[in-house]
Amino acid sequence: MHADKAKTIRKLKTVGGQIDGLIKMVEDDRYCIDVSNQIMASISILKNINKDVLSAHLSHCVYETLENNDPDDAKEKLAEIESIINKLNKL
Secondary structure (H helix, E strand, C coil): CCCCCHHHHHHHHHHHHHHHHHHHHHHCCCCCHHHHHHHHHHHHHHHHHHHHHHHHHHHHHHHHHHCCCCCHHHHHHHHHHHHHHHHHHHH
């Protein structure tokens, strides 16, 4: 992975803490809107992490493949990106 590992791990730990907090909120029968707001905050961070990872993939892996003039590898990398875009559209 070529994304900033320290930054990615920090954000993932933040989401992990939010998930732990969400579990406690549900166990404590907290107000539904409060729980929903925390879920949306966790989703937002995860989307941000995914954006960083995909951006790094494009900047490094895809760019490197195109620079190496390997048409088969380039097609594979572009198919991977297309697959991710299709998955993102389903969310």
